[in-house]
Amino acid sequence: MASRSLTRTLALAFAGTTLAVFALVGSVLYFALDREVKQQDDLDIVLIARHARRLVEELGTLADLSRHADRLTSQVLGNAALSMEILGADRNVLLAYNTEGIADPATPSPALSRRIGETQRIVQGDIAEWHTARGVPVRGVATDALLRDGTRVTLIIARNMTDRWVLLDYYRDRLYWTGLAGVLLAFLMSSMLVRESLRPLREIASKAGTVTVDRLGTRIEAGNVPRELAALVASLNRMLDRLHDGFQRLSQYTADLAHDMRTPLGNLRSATEVVLARPHGVDEYQAALVSNLEECDRLSRMIESVLFLARAEHPQFAVRLGDLDAAKELAHIADYFEGLADDAGVHLRVTGDAHLRADAELFRRAVSNLLANALRYTPRGGDITLSAEASPDAVRVTVANQGPTIAPELLERIFDRFYRVDPSRRRETNSSGSTGLGLAIVRTIMDLHGGRAHAESDAASTRFTLTFPKSFHPPPPRQ
Incomplete structure (x- = not known):
């Protein structure tokens, strides 16, 4: 299995963290903007509805609605997204302004189901949200109003939210592209930073690669490494010290063993050569064999001791x-x-x-x-x-x-x-x-x-x- 790249892994981790942060921050900002926009629009709708209802209540009859239509529609004048509609008791349209694309004669406005009584205070919680048959997003409020002659009419103030959706979609797209660019930049920068941060490790590895049997005295300099790697360098140097000491002891041990084994082997060889040089009596042969046996015993004890030390370790x-x-x-x-x-x-x-x-x-x-x-x-x-x-x-x-x-x-x-x-x-x-x-x-x-x-x-x-x-x-x- 191929080994993982620590640089790539850390860079991806940083990029993933950056993406998560951007997504969180972007979502918070997006929903905060959405809520702020809706609250501001809802406040405008509520204030217009309150003022328009007071104007309607100042009129005497239904005929006054037509005569004072300009005064009533002036409440939504200047904002192409706002519309006003006044309905009679049988839901017939008495007055309408800028309702194209919002009002649907075949389908009553959903705001009517949450219609507010003429004596109730209009608040932002009364705002209804719906979509027209064409999918146009709308927010509005419906309230009853009494003319001076006691006639009840229904006033509907609505706002087309298409422009707000376009704004929020544009803002969301900008967040997407900004986040993507930020993640890419974070990956590239983190790759460079991680690679540079790992340079001391590469130097340590390069220095450790120079340690050979002939250069066990080589040590890694700890002066220029970061504090986080100082313990690693110290451990490596202590390991090299132990290896050097062990190798020295092993070399000395091998030399001493060879020297000590050479003595009894030399004695064996010398005694055997003397016996073989010329004929001897039985006693001389026996003495030579006894001497050789003693040297063999000494070698056996030495070998047994070496084996014991090896097993004990x-x-x-x-x-x-x-x-x-x-x-x-x-x-x-x-x-x-x-x-x-x-x-x-x-x-x-x-x-x-x-x-x-x-x-x-x-x-x-x-x-x-x-x-x-x-x-x-x-x-x-x-x-x-x-x-x-x-x-x-x-x-x-x-x-x-x-x-x-x-x-x-x-x-x-x-x-x-x-x-x-x-x-x-x-x-x-x-x-x-x-x-x-x-x-x-x-x-x-x-x-x-x-x-x-x-x-x-x-x-x-x-x-x-x-x-x-x-x-x-x-x-x-x-x-």
């Missing part, structure tokens, strides 16, 4: 929260690592008592990573303490160990993927089996729980703390 990854006894879980983890701790000459202690809501599998993995990291850097004869402490709003699980101090500026960066701390924090070899992803997995697990992982280090010990909020409710997996 997927919208459909679900966290299954449950009530856990933190002390009991920590005791189980300590029992699992007891053999490794004995080999390293490190003593494990579990303290505290707290309950929390967490995914049991993820909780154990996070604490196990911290404990494995602590075992890696705790000197022989040192202590590692696993503790759980409850507060009104959170539960804090801490893994503390003795060992070299971590610089304050590195305490947050150690949770980055493949980040390497100062060499004093590492063994001389990679026999520890570290993949550089353990603390990154810990932070990801805490993010999934709406919590926080942070580290503290001083001369006494290094402490990794996991803060689990009590009021966290994970969002449902997105489809």
Whole structure:
């Protein structure tokens, strides 16, 4: 389906609004003029009828009507649209002036059906409106009058409204054409104005079109855009910042992953080449296979960690929260690592008592990573303490160990993927089996729980703390 033009849509909307306004205003003016014209004509008819009735009542007999005809018809003289007619008791015409096209001898005037008595006051509400047999519009009034001898006559004052209809039709046509021209002008002007108003959007789109993988640092200037678009520009720039940061982290992550995978692959290749270089004894072959197996295990752990981080960032990854006894879980983890701790000459202690809501599998993995990291850097004869402490709003699980101090500026960066701390924090070899992803997995697990992982280090010990909020409710997996 073809996309709509925003410029054309807005221009049509403005034109439609203009048409509606013109139609409303034009209708109001038209009907106001029509009412004003009728009121003025009706007032003239009423005043003429009142005056003419007084003149008739001053006459003595029917014969006086003929003698004073000029005096009576002078009331409508000077206006070709006005007419006067005086009827006798049997509806015979006694006097008529300018009644051509209005009076119809075969059809009595409709004003007679609303005839006013000789003693009643003539008002504008008494005006009747009708059309002749030829379709001529007429407005008029009929009233009785008594001569001095008691003879009753009927006086009819009428006005031919054809000229008024012509005036109103002309005025209506002018409104039509003026409205049409106004709508056309509004459409053209609004098209130009909307197009000019949308120019900042086109500039934003043009600037955004220059952003490529090689130019993720490009930003949209917000200084010249209208206030209404400032929020859009700010959102786009923040999105570009996130994309740039994400791409940088992805590039660094890929480079670090390739570097870390190259080491065990190089070890595998070197050991295999040494074995294949010349014949060896069974013990040497077994030693080489054991070394290769260790490197394979290291690669497997690295791949499994990378896959976990990828799954954890997927919208459909679900966290299954449950009530856990933190002390009991920590005791189980300590029992699992007891053999490794004995080999390293490190003593494990579990303290505290707290309950929390967490995914049991993820909780154990996070604490196990911290404990494995602590075992890696705790000197022989040192202590590692696993503790759980409850507060009104959170539960804090801490893994503390003795060992070299971590610089304050590195305490947050150690949770980055493949980040390497100062060499004093590492063994001389990679026999520890570290993949550089353990603390990154810990932070990801805490993010999934709406919590926080942070580290503290001083001369006494290094402490990794996991803060689990009590009021966290994970969002449902997105489809």
